[in-house]
Amino acid sequence: MVSDTVTDVLDGSDVSELLAELRRRGPLVQCITNSVVTGFTANALLALGAAPAMVDNLEEATVFAGIADAVLINVGTINPAVGETMVATAQAAGAAGTPWVLDPVAVGGLPLRDRVATELVPLRPTVIRGNASEVISLAGLDGGGRGVDSTAGVEAALEPARSLCARTGGAVAVSGPVDHIITADDVRTVSNGTPMMTKVTGVGCALGAITAAFTACASPADAAFAATAVWTIAAEVAIERASGPGTFAVEILDALHALGSEQLARLTR
Ligand SMILES: Nc1ncnc2c1ncn2[C@@H]1O[C@H](COP(=O)(O)OP(=O)(O)OP(=O)(O)O)[C@@H](O)[C@H]1O
Ligand SMILES: Cc1ncsc1CCO
Ligand SMILES: [Mg+2]
Numbered sequence: 553m554v555s556d557t558v559t560d561v562l563d564g565s566d567v568s569e570l571l572a573e574l575r576r577r578g579p580l581v582q583c584i585t586n587s588v589v590t591g592f593t594a595n596a597l598l599a600l601g602a603a604p605a606m607v608d609n610l611e612e613a614t615v616f617a618g619i620a621d622a623v624l625i626n627v628g629t630i631n632p633a634v635g636e637t638m639v640a641t642a643q644a645a646g647a648a649g650t651p652w653v654l655d656p657v658a659v660g661g662l663p664l665r666d667r668v669a670t671e672l673v674p675l676r677p678t679v680i681r682g683n684a685s686e687v688i689s690l691a692g693l694d695g696g697g698r699g700v701d702s703t704a705g706v707e708a709a710l711e712p713a714r715s716l717c718a719r720t721g722g723a724v725a726v727s728g729p730v731d732h733i734i735t736a737d738d739v740r741t742v743s744n745g746t747p748m749m750t751k752v753t754g755v756g757c758a759l760g761a762i763t764a765a766f767t768a769c770a771s772p773a774d775a776a777f778a779a780t781a782v783w784t785i786a787a788e789v790a791i792e793r794a795s796g797p798g799t800f801a802v803e804i805l806d807a808l809h810a811l812g813s814e815q816l817a818r819l820t821r
Contacts, residue, residue, distance in 0.1 A: 564820035568813035570778040575601035579621035579768035584608040586628025589754030596758035599809040602765035613641040618648035621768035624761045627665040628657035635668040642675040651678035651767035655760035660689025660697045678767045679776050681725040681760045684709040723772035733776045743821040744784035751797040759783050785819045
């Protein structure tokens with residue numbers, strides 16, 4: 553595993569170095585994700601320079617967690633069998649030392665995903681990535697939320713995120729108009745992105761997968777920061793070329809694939 557060569561606050565050139573390292577290594581990312589976004593997520597990982605593998609059945613997923621460089625667990629369309637697979641896979645990832653990301657989609661008042669997510673947190677996800685309502689709910693508070701969408705502001709999620717960090721030892725990334733990456737003693741922000749990102753389903757889910765890819769190459773907070781920066785900057789490039797959500801979904805993949813150090817240095821906010 554690559555050491556935490558980048559410390560403190562990252563800038564565009566640090567992100568560029570991490571992206572170059574990721575592309576050199578092409579990390580194998582196991583995804584147990586929802587049925588809405590599997591294709592888009594796999595394509596986002598390929599555009600990034602990672603290798604996706606949607607291995608999500610109980611018999612294989614626990615084995616694969618020891619082979620993969622990182623794992624994503626996204627509870628978006630959970631069912632009881634998948635929930636069991638998620639817990640077993642997180643245990644296997646922990647035992648193998650494979651970093652893993654939890655995306656607690658729509659957690660907060662839905663019994664199965666709430667129960668499974670509550671079991672997953674003590675298994676110490678490397679990064680928890682969600683919108684504000686999801687993070688607040690995962691911390692055991694009333695996060696609101698409207699299905700997969702947040703009704704809470706990112707600021708309201710900072711203390712809940714910190715309490716989750718204390719339990720996992722990892723980082724929590726809260727997405728929204730300004731993304732916040734929280735650790736036990738630090739908060740970093742990324743102010744890039746475009747509201748069009750909320751008009752294509754699975755843009756947040758893909759960010760979870762991209763975050764997982766970076767956990768193979770960097771510390772939890774650096775991984776979350778770099779993932780958020782590359783995805784939101786790709787979105788800013790894409791919005792200049794898109795005429796609506798459909799073309800934006802295509803353009804963001806093209807922009808991520810072509811993303812270079814000049815754009816990262818110029819656009820990272
Ligand atoms: N108003 C906004 N302006 C700019 N960027 C945004 C805005 N809202 C969200 N984003 C960006 O969109 C991405 C996904 O964040 P969002 O909070 O929509 O995730 P999510 O709710 O988990 O998405 P989904 O469940 O649809 O996959 C993040 O990279 C975030 O920076
Ligand atoms: C729309 C939707 N429903 C469950 S998961 C998902 C993808 C966006 O989170
Ligand atoms: Mg989400």
